Amino acid sequence: MLDSALPIPRPADDVSVDVAVVGAGPAGALAAIVVADAGYSVALVAPERGHDPRTSALMMPAIRLLEDHGIWPEIAPETAPLVTMRIIDQTGYIPRAPEVAFDAHEIGPDPFGYNITNDTLNRALGARLDTLGITRIAAMVDAVDDAAGPVVTLAAGGRVVRAGLVVAADGADSFVRQAAGLAVRRWSYRQSAFVTTLRHERAHANASVEFHTPAGPFTLVPLPGNRSSLVWVSRPEEAARWAALDPxxxxxxIERRSHAILGHMEIDGPRAVIPMEGHVAHKMGEGRIVLVGEAGHKFPPIGAQGLNLGFRDVGALGTLVRHARGAGGLAGIADTYAARRRADVALRTASVDVLNRSLLTSSFVPSTARAVALSAARSIPPLRRAMMRFGLGAM
Ligand SMILES: Cc1cc2nc3c(=O)[nH]c(=O)nc-3n(C[C@H](O)[C@H](O)[C@H](O)COP(=O)(O)OP(=O)(O)OC[C@H]3O[C@@H](n4cnc5c(N)ncnc54)[C@H](O)[C@@H]3O)c2cc1C
Structure with a gap:
């Protein structure tokens, strides 16, 4: 498929690599590192990153991937472990769900994972990209031609990149996905997330607390010291109102909404309001193009699943490209990748969507189902452990 005009090639500007990664968010940057570590030549095509207001609770499988590729030691001092996750029902629906506390030590010696600002993560990934000497092209991809047999040709800022495999990690509105004709199913929620960072009087004891309200989850996630990130999902007009308040x-x-469990609070970082929407690609890859991260799937931050799923995309891609070195090369990888990622992506997308929607309705069936599930998690340890393993990403 030819998407808008490719520039007339100027050979000096041409780059030919095994793999081109488009997008330098956390999913794209890690994909470039993982593929380069497998011994392929890689070009990373993306504009310089600005500030990212999000923080990410990364579960242990994601942390291990960062460890395997030499990134974790850079980040570790700036993270806080997540040992306990409390869910508190404040929907006011009947029946009321009981409070449930999930403790990582019930399933092993490690915490569930670590919470980190996306800016810190992106900085450490950027440093590793530099160490590996990965070719960087600081421009937006604006044309994709994947019709020419064994290579895909990309145009970005007047330069041409040819690659045997393209990893589309260019975020929710992925240009590459659209150019490749990979369709998504889209939906939206009447919700926005208000995000900021807080400094507080009391220690968080490495516990995240998710208050379930009728407008969405209100979540405090630990950061190093007496600091936490706030992800407060509510009606868009309410989120705009919180964003406009003086500090x-x-x-x-925020103190009032959190019942002052962390004592006196101060705002300690920039704020942002992010609309809540979702999409999922019908196929995570085709031909010579694969989707990773939000290029392939997006859903609300309830349960901290989004980037963890994106990193599992990267892990699966890494396994395939490593095996491809001794086998038939990169041809055919996209279809195998799409088949391998289908179940995990579909299951996570559906479960987060159902959980999020169950908060938005007081109807008897969904609120009873949620209350029963949380009651069972509280009183049946094997079920609670199974839910914790599912939350970590184990299928
Ligand atoms: C409030 C909130 C809280 C969250 N908390 C968590 C959490 O606790 N745990 C978790 O796992 N997930 C969480 N998520 C989800 C997580 O933030 C995202 O899944 C993740 O950041 C997406 O990363 P990405 O690399 O796929 O996309 P992005 O970070 O959006 O990166 C895409 C990149 O592509 C580039 N790009 C775009 N178009 C082009 C183009 N044409 N050419 C070249 N480059 C292009 C952009 O410049 C950008 O750098 C949260 C999300 C929100 C909104």
Whole structure:
């Protein structure tokens, strides 16, 4: 398929590599590192990154991937472990779900994972990209031609990149996905996430707390020291109202909503409002193009699943490209990758969607189902452990 005009090639500007990765968010940057570590030549095509207001709770499988590729030691000092996850029902629906605390030590010696700002993660990934000497092209891809047999040709900022495999990691509105004709199913929620960072009086004891409200989850996630990130999902007009408050009244409102469990609070970072929407690709790859991260799937932050799923995409891609070295090369990888990622992506997308929607309705069936599930998790240890393993990403 030819998508808009490719520039007339100027040979000096041409780059030919085994794999081109488009997008330098956490999923794309890690994909470039993993593929380069497998011995392939890689070009990473993406504009310079700006500030990313999000933080990510990364579960242990994602942390191990960062360890395997030499990135974790750079990040570790700036993360906080997640040992306990409390869920508190404040929907006011009947029946009311009981409070449930999931403790990582019930399933092993490790914490569930670690919480980190996306800016810190991106900085460490950027440093590793530099160490590996990965070719960087700081421009947006604006044309994709995947019709020419064994190579895909990309145009970016007047330069041409030819690659045997293209990893589309260019985020939710992925240009490459659209150019390749990989369709998505889309939906939206009448919700926005208000995000900021807080400094507080009391220690968080490495516990995240998710208050389930009728407008969405209100979540405090530990950061190093007496700091936490706030992800407060509510109606878009409410989120805009919180964002417009002065720091003092905003901190008091957050303290009130969190029942002052962390004591006195102060706003300690920039704020952002992010609309909640979702999409999932019908196929995670085809021909010589694969989708990773939000290029392939997006859903609300409830349960901290999004980037963990994106890193599992990267892990699966890494396994395939490593095996391809001794086998038939990169041809055919995209279809195998799409088949391998189908179940995990579909299951996570559906479960997060169902959980999120169950908060938005007071109808008897979904609220009873949620209350029964949380009651069972609280009182049946094997079920609770199974839910914890599922949350970590084990299928
Ligand atoms: C409030 C909130 C809290 C969250 N918390 C968690 C959490 O706790 N745990 C978790 O696992 N997930 C969480 N997520 C999800 C997580 O933030 C995302 O899944 C993740 O950041 C997406 O990373 P990405 O690399 O796929 O995309 P992005 O970070 O969006 O990166 C895409 C990149 O592609 C580039 N790009 C775009 N178009 C082009 C183009 N045409 N050419 C070249 N480059 C291009 C962009 O410049 C950008 O750098 C949260 C999300 C939100 C909104």
């Amino acid at each position: 003092g009244p905003l901190a008091r409102e």
